[in-house]
Amino acid sequence: MASPLHLRPVQFVDTPVGRDGEVARLAGGMQWFAAYEVTEGGAKRTVSIPQFERTLWAEDERAAALHRAITAPRPALQLGSRTLRFDQSQVMGILNVTPDSFSDGGRHTGEHGADPVAAGVGMAADGAAVIDVGGESTRPGAQPIWEEDERRRVQPVVEGLAAAGTLVSVDTRKALVMEAALRGGAAIVNDVSALLWDERALEVVAHAGCPVVLMHSPEPEKGPHGGSGYVDVLTEVFDWLEARVAAVAAAGVPRDRIIVDPGIGFGKSLSDNLALLNGLEMFHGLGCPLVLGASRKRMIGALSNEAPVERRLGGSVALALAGAQAGVQLLRVHDVFETVQALRVWRGMRDQALVARG
Structure with a gap:
C-alpha cells in the first residue's frame, strides 16, 4: 500500500508583509512559511507556496485538506x-x-x-x-x-x-x-x-x-x-x-x-x-x-x-x-x-x- 502524502511547512520568514501570495500562516499563529516539504511514497521534495497553489492544491484532495488544516486558526x-x-x-x-x-x-x-x-x-x-x-x-x-x-x-x-x-x-x-x-x-x-x-x-x-x-x-x-x-x-x-x-x-x-x-x-x-x-x-x-x-x-x-x-x-x-x-x-x-x-x-x-x- 502506497504511503499517503504528507506536508511539512518549511522556509519560515520573519514577516508576511510585502509577500502576498508567497507565504502562508501557520495555524493562525505567529509564524509564516514559504514552502512545503512534500513526502510521498518515501520521496521528498520542496514546493513553494505559489507552486503548491498552482498544482497540488488544485489537483490533490489530500494535499488541499492538509493545507486547510495547517493554515486554519485554532479556535479558543x-x-x-x-x-x-x-x-x-x-x-x-x-x-x-x-x-x-x-x-x-x-x-x-x-x-x-x-x-x-x-x-x-x-x-x-x-x-x-x-x-x-x-x-x-x-x-x-x-x-x-x-x-x-x-x-x-x-x-x-x-x-x-x-x-x-x-x-x-x-x-x-x-x-x-x-x-x-x-x-x-x-x-x-x-x-x-x-x-x-x-x-x-x-x-x-x-x-x-x-x-x-x-x-x-x-x-x-x-x-x-x-x-x-x-x-x-x-x-x-x-x-x-x-x-x-x-x-x-x-x-x-x-x-x-x-x-x-x-x-x-x-x-x-x-x-x-x-x-x-x-x-x-x-x-x-x-x-x-x-x-x-x-x-x-x-x-x-x-x-x-x-x-x-x-x-x-x-x-x-x-x-x-x-x-x-x-x-x-x-x-x-x-x-x-x-x-x-x-x-x-x-x-x-x-x-x-x-x-x-x-
Missing part, C-alpha cells in the same frame, strides 16, 4: 469562566502528586511534601495557562497503580486548584479518575494512551464534552513504552494520530476539542525523538492544537553528557523554544517561570522583527 476553548487561546504558545505546568515520577516524584506527597495546591497556584501565577495534575507515574518501568489510589491522590488537588480559579487538566488513562477529576473541576483530560487503555475512557470524555489530549505511544493498550521501532517515525506517528483523531471524533468528541501530542520519549529512541522534534510542523496537518512534552526528559541527558534530571533546565527551555518556533500551542513543562520568561523574550523578538521589517 471557553472552559467555564476561563478561555484557553491557541493563537500563540502557552505553558502547561506539570504537577505530579506521585511518589515515583522521574523528575519530581515525592515532591508533593507524603508528610513532608510541598502543598500541591499551593504549588499549582504558584505555577499559574508564574504564567502557566493550564495546570496538569497527574497521580500515576508513566516513567519507564513504573508499575500501574489501583485506580482508587490514583483518584485519592488527584481529586483533592484538582478540587483545590479549581476552587482557586486555576484551569486544570487531569493526566490519567483511567476512566474512574477522569470522572472524579471532572466532577472536581478539571476542564481537560490528558491521556497518554489516547483513550485506548481503559475501555470506558472514550465514553467518559464524549459524555462530558470536555477537551482531550490524545498522545501517541506505540502500544497504548499495553503501556506507554512499548513498540518495536519505526521506518519513518514522523509520518508513522502522524498517521497513527490522524486515525485516532478520526476515531475519537466519530465516537462523539468534537474535533475542535481534540488536542494531540506526538509523545516525545514514549517508546521512541533518541533518533526518533529528534526526528519528531525536527518535524513538529507536520503535525499541524491534523487540524488540532499541539502539545509538546519534552521537559527534563532522558533525551536531554543523552545529549548533554548524561546530565541528571535536576540539571536539565537549559535543555528543557531549548526544546520549549523549538516547539514555539514550530507553532506548538501548549508546552508541557516542569519549570514554568523559566519557560514563560523565555517565551516572552522570544515573542518580543518576533514582534520587533515584524515591526522592523514590515
Whole structure:
C-alpha cells in the first residue's frame, strides 16, 4: 500500500508583509512559511507556496485538506469562566502528586511534601495557562497503580486548584479518575494512551464534552513504552494520530476539542525523538492544537553528557523554544517561570522583527 502524502511547512520568514501570495500562516499563529516539504511514497521534495497553489492544491484532495488544516486558526476553548487561546504558545505546568515520577516524584506527597495546591497556584501565577495534575507515574518501568489510589491522590488537588480559579487538566488513562477529576473541576483530560487503555475512557470524555489530549505511544493498550521501532517515525506517528483523531471524533468528541501530542520519549529512541522534534510542523496537518512534552526528559541527558534530571533546565527551555518556533500551542513543562520568561523574550523578538521589517 502506497504511503499517503504528507506536508511539512518549511522556509519560515520573519514577516508576511510585502509577500502576498508567497507565504502562508501557520495555524493562525505567529509564524509564516514559504514552502512545503512534500513526502510521498518515501520521496521528498520542496514546493513553494505559489507552486503548491498552482498544482497540488488544485489537483490533490489530500494535499488541499492538509493545507486547510495547517493554515486554519485554532479556535479558543471557553472552559467555564476561563478561555484557553491557541493563537500563540502557552505553558502547561506539570504537577505530579506521585511518589515515583522521574523528575519530581515525592515532591508533593507524603508528610513532608510541598502543598500541591499551593504549588499549582504558584505555577499559574508564574504564567502557566493550564495546570496538569497527574497521580500515576508513566516513567519507564513504573508499575500501574489501583485506580482508587490514583483518584485519592488527584481529586483533592484538582478540587483545590479549581476552587482557586486555576484551569486544570487531569493526566490519567483511567476512566474512574477522569470522572472524579471532572466532577472536581478539571476542564481537560490528558491521556497518554489516547483513550485506548481503559475501555470506558472514550465514553467518559464524549459524555462530558470536555477537551482531550490524545498522545501517541506505540502500544497504548499495553503501556506507554512499548513498540518495536519505526521506518519513518514522523509520518508513522502522524498517521497513527490522524486515525485516532478520526476515531475519537466519530465516537462523539468534537474535533475542535481534540488536542494531540506526538509523545516525545514514549517508546521512541533518541533518533526518533529528534526526528519528531525536527518535524513538529507536520503535525499541524491534523487540524488540532499541539502539545509538546519534552521537559527534563532522558533525551536531554543523552545529549548533554548524561546530565541528571535536576540539571536539565537549559535543555528543557531549548526544546520549549523549538516547539514555539514550530507553532506548538501548549508546552508541557516542569519549570514554568523559566519557560514563560523565555517565551516572552522570544515573542518580543518576533514582534520587533515584524515591526522592523514590515
